[in-house]
Each structure stands twice: as structure tokens, then as C-alpha cells.
Amino acid sequence: MVVQDVLVIGSGIAGLSYALKIANQYPEAKIKIVTKGNEDETNTKYAQGGVAVVTDFIQDSFEKHIEDTLIAGDGSCKLAAVEVVVKEAPERIKEIVDWGVRFDKNPEGLYDLGREGGHTENRIVHHKDITGREIERAMLETIKKITNVEILTHHFVVDLITEHHLGLDLKDEVTCYGAYILDIESQTIIRQLSKVTLLATGGVGHVYKNTTNPIIATGDGIGLAIRAGASVSRMQFIQFHPTAFYSEFDGQLFLISEAVRGFGAKLRTKDGNLFMHKYDEREELASRDILARAIDNEMKLRGDDYVYIDCRHLDQEKFLEHFPNIYKKCKIEGYDMFTELVPVVPASHYLCGGIDADLDGKTSIENLFAVGECSNSGLHGANRLASNSLLEAMVFGHRSAVKSVQLLQKNEFKINNHQFPEWNAEGTQLQDELVLISYFRKQMQAMMSELVGIVRSNSRLIMAQKRIIEIEKMVKEIYDFSVISPKLLELRNLVNVAQLIIEQSIAQQENKGTFYNKDL
Template sequence: MTFVKLYDVIIVGSGVAGLSTALHLNKDLNVLLLCKREMTLCNSSLAQGGMVAVYDTEHDSCEEHIKDTMIAGRYENNLEAVTILSKESKMVADELLDLGVDFDRTSDGKIDLTLEGGHSKHRILHYKDSTGKEIVDKLIIAVKRRKNVTVMEYAQMCNLKKVPGGFSLDILQHEQHHYVSTPFCVLATGGIGRIYQYTTNSAIATGDGIAMAYQLGAKIQHLSYIQFHPTAFYNAQQRECFLISEAVRGNGAYLRNCHMERFMHKYDERLELAPRDVVSQAIMKEQEATGSKHFYLDISHKEPEFIKTRFPMIYHNLLQSEYDLTREPVPIYPCQHYLMGGIQVNLNSESTIPGLFAVGECSHTGVHGRNRLASNSLLEGIVFGRRSALHINQLSKQTQEKIQPYPFQPDVYTADIPKGTRTEIRSIMQKAHFVLPNRKLAEEGFIRINDIKFMLEHGQFKVTPDYIEAKSLATCAYIILKEIM
């Protein structure tokens, strides 16, 4: 049965940003947490390398972390946001430790801090090579203990409307529509990876929150700032590419071309530890020079037991594809990985629409600039999720206008979207806006994307998960291509 219910806060998304928001909201607020699929499926859980924290203040400082972040972002970062990120990092790490997150330690019991590309200091906290999963799992346990938080799994937001007093949402769960309203809506819907043929992102990364915020009139900033990770496992048969963590290069792995020669010295003095955009572009230049798309990551010169202990998940995943990380180079190629742009927000994570918040990868805090520094993303999601919650806590104490729910109408259409719609969007984006964008193909693709977007918005299609996601992908592709033309 369809129900209409009012919540004090609705959070759409269950990655670290959404979970952090839920945990920092006052316990007297009635909170709904929506999970597009199962609660554990999110890009946060896929994060391997770790989380930044200025933890060893004897050998590191916020000033140095801020400098590294600004350099990686080509100084297009919001310095105030970066400063908040860095100065709150140790507090976040301590909170996670209190929640039971099992960061790796050295033999003397200290937190083991590792190095990654673009960092000048060892400041990456990690749990082997599955840090994101360890953090998400512990945050989920904590959220489930909160009696004021209702969790809805397999619940897809298919419409978001601004109404007097707040927002109304149409939620699709097991083919049943549920209508809910709230004065405060927090979008934590993640990235847009499924807009590409090949991505490291999970299946739910279709840009739904960004697209719906755009339809409401929220400002979207720098959506074309997309990060392509240089070391995704190269397997053209799989759309979701297995990521080989930045930390592998941080622990001494080499990049090799088709001739098994190291080549990064030709392009950057930081060699394999240059930021991700620099390395990805170097691979593209080396491809042009050699005429080959064959590239490899090689850490086989390290002790096998070290590799197996430090990177157990990566090691076992590659073994399933018949590659032994301890004995041979592994084929890699750049792949869509992360979004630096998104819904423009202030330092409290509030969008240009009052009451509408965005946290995590779907937001644009300005922290990352044009290129994200490795392992800043988990930290950003937690820091700015917390800040959104603290601001909502204050706003909720003020007198709120009575909400007038949006009169959603039952879905009466039966037609499915044309077969191949999403495939065509992915093909256009892969060709037009990869590591080095192609302006001519972007202009041609924009015309077709505009037609697809119009067709989806005005056609009489049944509201299904496929339709919702296709419309989101078309909207995000439209914004990106319009930006770069």
C-alpha cells in the first residue's frame, strides 16, 4: 500500500557521506535513509587505498596537506573548504577509531600511514586494501543502532519536488510508489560513472541526485571535471573495471609501456607518484608515441609476502583473472573513476536551494579543484556529511513552514524506453570526453544527447529503475558536454 509520511530529514544515499550525516543528526530528529539497492552497495565501499588524515603531526602538518591538495587540483580548489577538510581530518580519524574501524598498525602499535601519488608525506590511514568497506561497514553498524533512523533498501528516488515548507519525494521500492515529504533533503547519491562505457564505479552511480537537483534549478558546478584513474585493470569485456589502488604505486610499483619500459620520467619528475590526471595524460601521450594501448603495472620486484599481506584483495581478484601480482606485470589502462564537480554547496553543504543539501561525490565543495588528490574523497564525505548534519540540527530548532506535499500522480504508462538508449549515451561520452576531451565529438554528441534527453523527459514511458537512470545519465551528459563546448 502506498503511504504518505513526513520526516524531519531525508537522506538519499548510504555511502560514507550519507552515513556520516545520519550519525551526526540530533537523535530527536526523525530520519529516513534511502538506499538505492542494498545498504552496503556504494562507491565508498569500493575505495581501496585509504583515507587521508594529518595524524602524525610530528612529521606532517595541515599546511603541507593543503599544499598537496591545491597542487593536485591545479589551484582551482576552494582554499577555505580544503582548510576545513585538513584541520578536521584527525578528529574524523579519531571518531572512526572510536567506532571500531580497524586501521592497520605498525609492529609497535601505531597507526600505519602510507604514501600515495601527489602526497609529500605518509598520511594515508588504511585497512589493508579495502579501507572503504571497513569504514562503511562500521558506520552502518553505528547507524543501525540509531532508533531515530529508518532505513529503506532497494528504494529509488524517482522524483524530487520543491514544495512550500520543504521537499516531496516519490520513492520506488519493489514496484511500489511511496510518497514522503521533509523540510530538509540531503542528497548523497554518489557519482556518474555509469555514464561511461568503462568505469570503476558500482552499478548505482548514475547521477540521479545531480540530475534531479538540476531540474529543481540548483546550481551545478564543473560537472566536466572528471577524474580518470590511470591504473584500472584492463579487461575490455567488463563495464565495471577493477581498480588497482593508488597505494600500489605508493608502495613502489612501476608503470611500463608495451615494450616493458618505464616511461614516467619523460613526463613528470614525480614519476609514478605524480597525481592521477598527470599519469593518465602521460599514458595517452605514450600511447601516441608507441602506437599501442598496452600498459602495465609492475610490483613484482617487491617481496611476495609483502604484496599478499598489504594488498590481499587486489592480489586475489587478479588471480581470478589469471594474473599474479607477485610474479608479473598486470595490464592497466585509464578508466573513469571520480567526479570533482557536482551540486554547488556552501561550507555547510547546503545547495543554492535552501533546505536542499548535497554531500559526497555528488556535491561540489571545491575541495578537489580540477583533480582529486588520492584518498581525500572518503575524508571529504565524512567531514562535509557531518557539517550538513550540524547545520540541519540548528535549522531544525527554528520555526518551520508547514509542508504542503506534492500531489504525485500514479504511473499510468506502460511503454519501456527504447532499447540501447543507455548504451548510446555511454558510447558518446567515452568518445567525446575521455582523458583528453575531443571538442568536435563533444559538439556532435551534444546534439544527440539533447535529443535523447528531450525524448526521455517528454515521452510517455513507464517509471522503472531503467527509465529513471537513463534520464539521469542523459541529463548529466547534457550538462557535461554543454560545459566543454
């Protein structure tokens, strides 16, 4: 029986920082990272704006960053989590710089600090408009130099291993003992036992038709946690990014960063009129929830499919210094940002809730940690402050690693007391066609977009609940009798996540942050 010390599910900034810390603090640990795609295909890679951190203690302060986070979270943040993240931020930034991350600097050699919606000071460190990609690059290069870390690409986690797989009737404590993992290339399912397991699987963007998230963001970690019986909460708080590049096609939309509005871009209706002054005194620098609802409302009032972002008045040389890739992408799509208005639309962007985790990343399941967007650390409350997410992953990746090392050194695991079964695929068969999986995925995404979107209502939520129960029943039937495939696993996770979003939206009886029900 091969037992891993640490199993990391996900290869973004949360999983990599956690693995790096354990490898450095406890070199004898055997660490395995699994990811269902390529090692760099993560939510981290697509994070454009940067990392919020106080570096200028003359103009800025921890207190200001804390206050901005609390205001954005609309009274729902966990204060202890906010304080931990903000105050530990400088040390975590120093570490990733030591790992090779290159943040932009000004002529004086200081960080070129940007500002985004909801921030009262310039405090965003960044690498052009591809900060996440730069962080992912540096961390992967660093981790590949460490001999006790193994990365398995194209491996999809099917389920977490718990006492449920021993046939025990559990009433109290549940423990995680690793996971069953599908090797996509060989089509075999591995029983990977592990003393400590981390979920760092990113977001749930593809629950909706349009999202800024990469195609891999299908709520896999949260689906795993739900089925294992972990506490998962605040799933009703979905942040929609106000300015994704408009496309007639569903799927991942290109993100026009928050920092572009921080740089001075304005929003206009299709007939060219400014409108944000009607909704918030901060106008384009209001928080994302306010902007997304304002754009949604203007589109509905006019029957339009999009609004415009206007960059024509901005300093072109400085704009290209900060946003070369955004400019290039818009040019490829047929829009010159210096001479034309660019169409944008809100799109599903970030989950503010998730798997409940304490200040050390521990979940309600023993020996199971959760970090990053799949977790509910309490940092974001009802609405995420821009550029706090990469920071959250670094801070709690560090804290979870410290706690995991303590557990490993105590070595009080019961894993060898049990005989967990190998995966049983008896009675399943290959599907002749995948059309049903695609059909139910599209059905669920359309339903969530139309009934559980930016603005919700009681009647729409009840309708969505009835429909998701029907879809879940049919997906379960397909799953029970089919040979497992990545598309089927993604659908299963998406449906589990959608159910919880709907249930917790119905239970939410107050409009806060990203959650807005017009009947409340």
C-alpha cells in the same frame, strides 16, 4: 500527511555519517535513509586506498596536506574548504574509530601510514586494500543500533519535491520538501515529505563505458538537483583513474589502487619500457590527471589497448600485507603480480564538481544539502588529491548535520502550508521490452568515452553536444509515456549529467587539472 524530519538519499559514508550525527545530536528526529540497492552497495564500499589525514605532526603538518591538495587541484580549490577538511580530519577519524573502524597499525601501535600520488608525506590511514568496505561495515553496524533511523533498501528517488509540483512560476527561492520515491519491489511511487533532505548519492562513473565505479554510480543525485533547478558546476572535471585492470568487456573495472604505485610499482608499455620519466619528474607518484594522460598518450602512440603495471621487484611479504585482495583478484584473472606484468588502462573514476554546496553542505535550494562525490564543496578544484574523498564525506557530513539540527530546532518550515500532490502516472504504460533503454545507454556511454574522454577537442565536444540533445529528446519521450523503472530512471539521470558535462566542457577555455582540450 506524514512528514519526515530528515530524508537521506544514499547509504555511503556521507549519508551514514550525516544520519549518525543527527541521531546523536537530536534523538527525537525521525530519520529515513533510502538507497536504490542493498544498504552496503555504495561508492564507499569500493574505495581501496584509505583516508588522507595528518597524524604525524613531526614529519607532516596541516600546511603540507593543504599545499598538496591545492597543487593537485591546479589552482582551482576553494581554500576555505581545503582548510576545513584538512584541519577537522583528525577529529573525524577519531569518531569513526570509536564507531568501530579498524585501521592498520605498525608494530609500535601507530597507524601504518601509506603514501599515494600527489602526497609529499605518508599520511594515508587504511584497512588493507579494502578501507571503504571496512568503514561501510562499521558505520552500518553502528547505525542499526539507533532506533530513530530507518533504512529503506531498493527505493529509487524519482524527483525532488519543490514548489514546481504546486504549479508555481518560480523566479527566486526554491525549497525542497522531500521526494517522490519508487518502491522497486512493489512498483509504487511514494510521496515522502521531509523538512530537511540530503543528497549523498555518489558519483557519475557510468556516464562512460569503462569506470571503476559500482553499477549504482549513475549520477542520480546530480540528475535530481539539475531538474529541481539547483546550481551545479565544474562537471567538466572528471578524474580518470590511471590504473584499472584491463578488460575486453565494458562496465565496472577492478581498481588497482593508487597505493600500489605509492608502494613502488612501475608503469611500462606493452614492449616493456618505462615511460613516466618522460612526463613528470615524480614519475609514478605524479597526480592522477598527469598519469592518466601519459598512459592515454602512450596507448595512442603505439595503438595499444593498455599498458602494464610492474610489481615484480616489490617485497612480496609486505605487498601481501597491504594488498591481499588486489593480489587475489589479479590471480583470479590469470595474473601473478609477483612474476607477471599486469595490464591496466585509465577508467572514469571520480567527479571533482557537482551540486554546489557551501561549507555547511547547503545547496542553492532551501533545506536541501549535498555531501560527498555528488557535491561541489570546492575541496578538489580541478583534480582530486588521492584519498581526500572519504575524508570530505566525513567532514561535510558532520558540518551538514550540525546545520540541519539547527534548522530542525528552529522549526521554521513551511511544509505544512502546502498540499503536494501524490504521484500521477496517468497516461503511462508498461514497456513490452527494455531494449531501447539499453540501446540509448550504450549509445551515450560510447559517445562520452570517445568524444568527452581524457583528451577532448572542440570538434568532438560540438559533435557530442548535438548527439546528446538527440538522445535526451528520445529518452524524454520514452519517460513521458512509460511506467517508471529503475533502468529508465538511471538513463534519465545519466543523460542529464552527460549534457551538463558537455556544456561545461565547451565553456571551459583553459586546460586545468583533469580537463584537457587539445585545441586550447
